[in-house]
Amino acid sequence: MLTYIVRRLFILVVVVLAVTIIAFSMVHLIPGNPAQIMAGINASPEDVKMMSKKLGLNKPLYIQYIDYMNGLLHGDFGTSIRTGRSVAHQLLTRYPATFELAVVSIFIALSVSIIGGVTAATHHNTFIDNLTMLGALFGVSMPSFWRGLMLMFLFSLLLGWLPVSGRGDPYTLEWLRHLILPSVALGVGSAAYLVRLVRSNMLEILNEEYIKTARSKGLRETFVIYRHALKNAFIPIVTMAGMQFGYLLGGTVVIETVFAWPGLGRLMINSIFARDFPSIQGAVLMLAVSFALVNLIVDLTYAFLDPRIRYS
Amino acid sequence: MKNKFSVLVSVFLILSLFMVVGVCNAEDSSGTLRIANPTDIKKLDPVDIQDATSSRVADLVFDHLATYDYDGEVIPELAKSWEFSEEGDEITFHLREGVKFHDGTEFDAQAVKFNFERIMDPEVASPSREKFSKRIEEIEVVDDYTVRFKLTGPDAAFIDLYVVDNATMMMSPASVKKYGKDVDLHPVGTGPFKFEDYKQANYVELVRNEDYWKGAPKLGEVIFKPIPELQSRIAELETGGVDLMFRVPPEQLENLEKRKGIVVQKSPYASIRGLWFNVEKKLFQDKKLRKALAYGVDSDTINEAFLKGVAVPGKSVVPVESWAYNEDVPKYNFDKEKAAALLKEAGWVDENGDGVREKEGEKLSFTIMSPDGRYLRDKEISEAVTHAWGSLGVDANTEVLEWGAFIDKLFAAKYDMVFLGWMQSTFEPAKFLNPLVKTGGRANFFNYSNSELDKLLEEGITTFDEKKRKEIYDKAQMIFMEDAEFISLYNHLGIVAHTTELKDYKYTAPRSLDLVDAYMEK
Numbered sequence: 092m093l094t095y096i097v098r099r100l101f102i103l104v105v106v107v108l109a110v111t112i113i114a115f116s117m118v119h120l121i122p123g124n125p126a127q128i129m130a131g132i133n134a135s136p137e138d139v140k141m142m143s144k145k146l147g148l149n150k151p152l153y154i155q156y157i158d159y160m161n162g163l164l165h166g167d168f169g170t171s172i173r174t175g176r177s178v179a180h181q182l183l184t185r186y187p188a189t190f191e192l193a194v195v196s197i198f199i200a201l202s203v204s205i206i207g208g209v210t211a212a213t214h215h216n217t218f219i220d221n222l223t224m225l226g227a228l229f230g231v232s233m234p235s236f237w238r239g240l241m242l243m244f245l246f247s248l249l250l251g252w253l254p255v256s257g258r259g260d261p262y263t264l265e266w267l268r269h270l271i272l273p274s275v276a277l278g279v280g281s282a283a284y285l286v287r288l289v290r291s292n293m294l295e296i297l298n299e300e301y302i303k304t305a306r307s308k309g310l311r312e313t314f315v316i317y318r319h320a321l322k323n324a325f326i327p328i329v330t331m332a333g334m335q336f337g338y339l340l341g342g343t344v345v346i347e348t349v350f351a352w353p354g355l356g357r358l359m360i361n362s363i364f365a366r367d368f369p370s371i372q373g374a375v376l377m378l379a380v381s382f383a384l385v386n387l388i389v390d391l392t393y394a395f396l397d398p399r400i401r402y403s
Numbered sequence: 404m405k406n407k408f409s410v411l412v413s414v415f416l417i418l419s420l421f422m423v424v425g426v427c428n429a430e431d432s433s434g435t436l437r438i439a440n441p442t443d444i445k446k447l448d449p450v451d452i453q454d455a456t457s458s459r460v461a462d463l464v465f466d467h468l469a470t471y472d473y474d475g476e477v478i479p480e481l482a483k484s485w486e487f488s489e490e491g492d493e494i495t496f497h498l499r500e501g502v503k504f505h506d507g508t509e510f511d512a513q514a515v516k517f518n519f520e521r522i523m524d525p526e527v528a529s530p531s532r533e534k535f536s537k538r539i540e541e542i543e544v545v546d547d548y549t550v551r552f553k554l555t556g557p558d559a560a561f562i563d564l565y566v567v568d569n570a571t572m573m574m575s576p577a578s579v580k581k582y583g584k585d586v587d588l589h590p591v592g593t594g595p596f597k598f599e600d601y602k603q604a605n606y607v608e609l610v611r612n613e614d615y616w617k618g619a620p621k622l623g624e625v626i627f628k629p630i631p632e633l634q635s636r637i638a639e640l641e642t643g644g645v646d647l648m649f650r651v652p653p654e655q656l657e658n659l660e661k662r663k664g665i666v667v668q669k670s671p672y673a674s675i676r677g678l679w680f681n682v683e684k685k686l687f688q689d690k691k692l693r694k695a696l697a698y699g700v701d702s703d704t705i706n707e708a709f710l711k712g713v714a715v716p717g718k719s720v721v722p723v724e725s726w727a728y729n730e731d732v733p734k735y736n737f738d739k740e741k742a743a744a745l746l747k748e749a750g751w752v753d754e755n756g757d758g759v760r761e762k763e764g765e766k767l768s769f770t771i772m773s774p775d776g777r778y779l780r781d782k783e784i785s786e787a788v789t790h791a792w793g794s795l796g797v798d799a800n801t802e803v804l805e806w807g808a809f810i811d812k813l814f815a816a817k818y819d820m821v822f823l824g825w826m827q828s829t830f831e832p833a834k835f836l837n838p839l840v841k842t843g844g845r846a847n848f849f850n851y852s853n854s855e856l857d858k859l860l861e862e863g864i865t866t867f868d869e870k871k872r873k874e875i876y877d878k879a880q881m882i883f884m885e886d887a888e889f890i891s892l893y894n895h896l897g898i899v900a901h902t903t904e905l906k907d908y909k910y911t912a913p914r915s916l917d918l919v920d921a922y923m924e925k
Contacts, residue, residue, distance in 0.1 A: 123807030130530035131453040132810060133838075135845045137533045145528040174445055174603075175587055184603050240634055248638055255638045256630050258605055351630040353604030361443075366807050 092394075095402035096387070103383045110379040111163070111372065115156050118363075118371045124148075125172045125366035146172055159372065168376075169369035173362060178373040181358060186377060188258055189347075189354035192274055193339035199278025200285055201332055205321070207282070208289025213316060215294060223286065230283025239276040239349040246272060256351035273350040277343055281335045288331055292324035299323075325396050333389035337382040434623035434923055436905065439636040439645040443604050443629035448587040449572035450522050450529035455649075458569050459916055460607050460627055464505075465572030465592030468496055468515065469562050475673070475724075475829040475913035477562050481510060481573055481593065491557030491867055498548040502616045504575035505597045512550040516542045517576040519552075531570040534845070538565060557865040559872065563831040595620045595919050604629055621907075621922035640665065646905050646923065649915075651898040653713040653779070659900045668910040671724045672897045674826040675717060675835065676778050678771065678788065678890040683816055683850040686769060693887040695745035697735035699795050700788055702892050704737070709780040709787075714893035719880045720840060722894045725830030727876040732884040742795055753796050760796040768798035769819035774809045778824040779895055785822045813848050821848070824895070829913050832876045836860055840883050849888065856882045 126143040127134075134142075143149045147158070162169055168178035211223035247255045253272055259265035296302065297320055305315045344356040355374055362370035394400045444457040449465060452458050468482040479485075482496040502510040522529050523536045538561070541553040554561065565571065578591035590598045593616065596609035607627040613619045628645060630636045637655060639645040641662070651659060651667065660667050678700075680687040687693060706716050717723045719732045746752075751760035751767050760767040773785035782803050789799040804812065812818050825846065827834040838846040841860050842853075859879040866872050883889070897912040908921040 121807070123805075123811050127810055127814060128807050129453065132813070132846060132848075133453070134530035135533040136814070138528075138530045141525060141528045141532065142530060175451070175584070181603065243635065243638055247642055251642060255642055255644050256632075256635045257628060257644075348631045349635055351604075351628065351632070351635060353602070357604055357631070364805070364807060 092402050096391075099387050099390075103380070103387075106383055107376065107379060110375060111160065112156075114372050114375040115159065115368075118366070118368050119152060121363075121366065123366045125368065128365050129172060148172075159369070163376075168373045171362070171367055171370045173365040173367040173370065178369045181370060182355070182373050182377055185353060185355045185358045185374075187261070188352060189340060189356065191270065192277065192343075192347075192352060192354060193336060195270060195274035196277035196281060196339055197332060197336045199274060200281035200335065203278065203282035204285035204289050204328075207286040209293055209316060209321060211286070211290045212293035212297060220290075223290070227283045227286045230279055230286075233280075234345075235276060235280050235343070236345045236349050238279060239273070239346055242272050242276050243349070256349075258353055269350075273346050273352050276350075277339060277346050281332075281339070284335065285328065285331060289324065289328055292327055293320060296320045296324045322396060326393055329389055329392050329396065333385050333392075337385045340381040340385065341378045434621075435626060436622050436624070436647065436918065436921065436923060437626045437628060437645040439628055439630045439639055439648040441629070441631055441633070441636070441650065444601070444607055444627070446587050447590040447598070449518075449574055450527055450531065450570050451587070452569040452572075453530060456627070456629070459649075460609070461569070461572055461590065461592075462594070462916055463596040463609055463625060463918060464590045464594045464598050465574060466594050467567055467572055468498075469566050471567060471829055471913040473909060473911045473914050473917075475911070477567065477829075485562070487557075487867065491559065491865065492554045493551060494554065494561055495545070495549060495551045498550065499616065500548050502593050503614060504578070504593050505591045505612060506575050506578055506581075508575050508577045510573060510593050511547045512544040513547075514573060514576050515550045516544055517579075518571065518573055521579070522570045529570060531568065535565065535570070557867075559864055559867045560831050560833040563829055564833060567828060596625055599624075615919070617919055620919045622918055625918060640900060640902065643902065647899060647901040647908075649897075649899050651713075651900050653710055656712050656898065664903050665900055666903055666905075667898060667900045669713075670897050670911040671715065671722065672826060672895045672912045673722050673725070673828065673830045673834070674824060674895045675720060675722055675891065676714075676781075676824040676895060677822075677892040678785075679821050679823055679849045680888055681816055681818055681820065681849055682888065684769075684819055686767075686819070689749055690887060691745050691749035692751070694735065695742045695749060695751075695795075696792065696797070697887050697890045698738045698742035698745065699792050699797070700735070700890050700892075701737035701791060702890075705784055705787060706893055709783055710893055712896075713779065713898060714895050717891050717894040718884070719891060720883055720889055721832045721835050721876065721880055722830055724894070725832055725835075727830070727832035727873055727880075729877040729880040731877075732880050733887075735887070735890070739795065746795065746797075751796070758796060759798045766798055767796065768800075770800045770802045771820045771822060772802050772804060772809065772812060772818040773822040774806055775803050777806055777809075778822065779893075781822050781824075784892060816848060816850060823848070826895075832879075833860070833864055836876070836879055836883070837864070840888070851886075851888050853882060853886060 126139050126146055126148055130139050130142050147155065159169060168182065170176065171178050171181060207223050211220045214220050243255055246253045254269050257269055259269040302315060302320055305319045341356065344360050346352065347354045347356040355377065358370065359374040362374065394402060440456045442454065442456045444460055445454050446452060447457055447461055449461060452461055466481050468480060469477050470480040472478045481499055481502060483499050485494055485496045487494050496515065498512060498515065504510060519539060519542055521527055522531055523539065525532065538555055538558065539552055540555050543551045543553065545551050573593060575591040578589060579586050582589045588601060595612055595615045597612050599610045600608040609625045611620050611623050630639060633652065636648050640648050656667065659665050680693055682688055702716055706714060715723055718734050719729055721728050746760060750762045753760045771785045771789055773781050775782045785801045789801050792799040813821060825835060825839060837860055838844045840847060840851055840856065842857050856879055859875050863872055863875045863879065866875060897915065899910045901908065904924045906922055906924050909917065
């Protein structure tokens with residue numbers, strides 16, 4: 092198991108290296124000069140040149156890449172072109188906001204989808220099943236910004252229960268109140284995908300022989316469903332939830348924009364508009380590492396869920 | 404598993420509880436003004452400020468030597484008075500005494516010299532460096548409260564162009580030495596509010612400067628919140644999450660004006676918006692064609708359809724509200740027949756009946772480059788114009804570009820026509836004509852050149868008599884608009900919306916955030 096983890100971590104390093112090269116080339120392929128964007132249309136070409144020099148953008152691309160990698164190896168993510176501040180500091184202030192949003196959202200998504208999916212499967216072809224599937228279809232079809240705005244309209248404007256936007260002071264009651272709407276908006280979206288998966292897996296497994304055996308042993312129905320059936324239906328659900336979680340960790344630009352949530356997604360989009368190369372690279376790197384780690388955790392969870400799976 | 408289920412139920416119950424607790428947790432906002440901005444601040448070091456949000460925040464922390472009143476007239480601020488030498492190439496400022504920076508150090512002539520020289524320092528690499536270096540030759544400290552600027556030539560618009568500029572906000576020299584590169588997040592000025600805290604993408608917090616030289620402001624705190632989504636900004640205003648928002652868009656104007664508890668204030672911006680021809684392109688070197696296209700644009704209908712209540716039609720390259728605006732410039736009122744006749748005169752005729760005019764075997768075809776959302780309705784108006792020209796037998800298209808790509812092409816002059824706006828803090832004509840239309844002007848992206856106009860613009864800067872200046876700029880606008888290089892579309896209005904709790908706050912574009920007397924009613 093340990094060898095497996097070490098091997099996976101080694102692969103992670105290779106992935107990160109590939110990501111830096113791809114991200115670096117991609118951001119330099121987009122038309123637009125960061126010094127020009129920073130200086131605005133008021134600045135003269137001479138000032139733009141001077142600014143390029145100050146930002147180190149006048150060096151050849153491969154030198155810029157080597158400088159960047161050299162810094163990275165020493166723990167230096169570079170300096171943001173847009174704000175002149177350390178990229179590492181920016182990532183450290185933005186990442187927790189995205190992380191907490193992703194954790195709460197995936198928690199909501201899993202809770203809703205497991206309850207919904209299991210109920211739909213155990214009430215197959217009944218009104219409850221149809222209603223759950225209709226809800227899921229509705230959830231999948233609803234664009235996230237619309238979901239966000241509707242929640243805002245209902246809970247902030249109409250009822251006045253929750254704040255419209257922002258994050259509040261971290262880890263206070265105010266923060267929790269700010270967290271509810273964006274995480275519900277995101278979580279419901281993911282839940283809509285997951286609920287159908289839970290339902291179909293459950294349906295399949297409920298027809299298995301061992302479920303019949305369990306029932307014939309006289310076990311309680313909830314025990315049969317949650318212990319015998321759900322655990323066996325879990326592997327594809329965990330895979331999908333892992334993917335969703337990885338996606339949420341990348342910062343969800345739309346929801347972060349609607350709710351003015353100061354996360355990684357907004358940082359990334361603002362950096363792209365400003366061609367802020369160091370910030371884009373930093374954010375992409377962070378996202379790649381998170382995604383790879385989440386995948387590793389998901390793979391390790393398989394062994395826990397299904398004792399037949401062993402890594403060596 | 405049963406246990407896990409109970410945990411889930413409990414968490415839902417707790418979350419619901421927070422929702423209910425939220426209702427009882429209304430925030431006390433007395434003395435605190437919360438302002439919604441579409442963007443976060445970028446840099447608060449005056450020499451680097453290029454965006455509206457940073458400029459708004461910095462304006463409360465710093466003062467200038469001179470500033471604008473509500474009508475855009477220059478008035479003294481940290482300088483009590485100033486006078487030009489007889490030749491007009493030297494200006495002496497007499498400074499206010501006893502003014503202190505927020506760090507307790509004294510504001511004096513050395514501080515003025517330090518701040519101006521910092522803009523021109525190549526090491527600092529300010530985007531305003533070249534502009535200042537070309538104008539200021541030397542700065543001499545005469546005594547503690549007198550400072551003299553030797554200019555490279557007479558400049559009647561020196562105060563407007565160089566003194567009331569973002570870059571020349573007076574910053575404490577001691578703070579620059581203390582914080583070095585990080586001074587950007589430790590702005591220390593003499594302004595009515597002190598910088599307190601900043602959380603990236605979250606808020607900027609300013610607190611009252613009790614020792615402000617004009618008298619302490621009434622508000623205790625000002626908080627700027629970046630809220631990128633327009634609907635969210637409006638929802639925040641409607642629910643009292645913020646008290647003031649800038650840039651109200653046309654489609655929301657009526658809704659907000661009707662709403663109880665919300666006040667809307669409007670003021671003309673010193674701005675022009677329109678279409679410019681790239682005269683480097685052979686096609687647009689023909690004045691007749693440019694005029695024909697100008698007659699083919701129905702700017703009144705465009706204003707009515709796209710900009711109801713948020714813009715005024717302007718005919719010149721100088722904004723309508725400016726003292727220098729020339730009412731009599733050639734007007735290109737929409738006239739389809741005249742446009743068609745001019746096109747024909749210029750040799751553009753549809754010979755093969757395909758609906759597009761040709762001349763010497765070449766089709767009349769070009770593209771308008773437009774940003775998307777940078778200027779009010781830029782993309783939509785560009786598309787409407789190309790459509791209207793289509794009915795004249797012109798094959799015009801719109802290329803909509805994201806801002807970074809847009810300015811890349813703009814600076815490289817890789818476009819046919821462009822939708823471009825120009826906005827300044829006041830209506831001084833030299834702020835419009837000199838950069839935009841003078842040969843080699845820093846914003847003359849259109850390769851436009853007219854030696855007669857250049858001479859007039861030189862004269863305008865060196866003439867101190869206001870009446871004579873008006874005559875010069877009248878003539879300059881006449882020549883420029885006669886050349887039909889620019890199709891004027893509209894002058895944009897600045898619109899803010901705030902709650903009725905915010906009292907004694909007056910908005911005009913030149914003085915958009917004067918908060919010395921404003922207060923929040925409990």
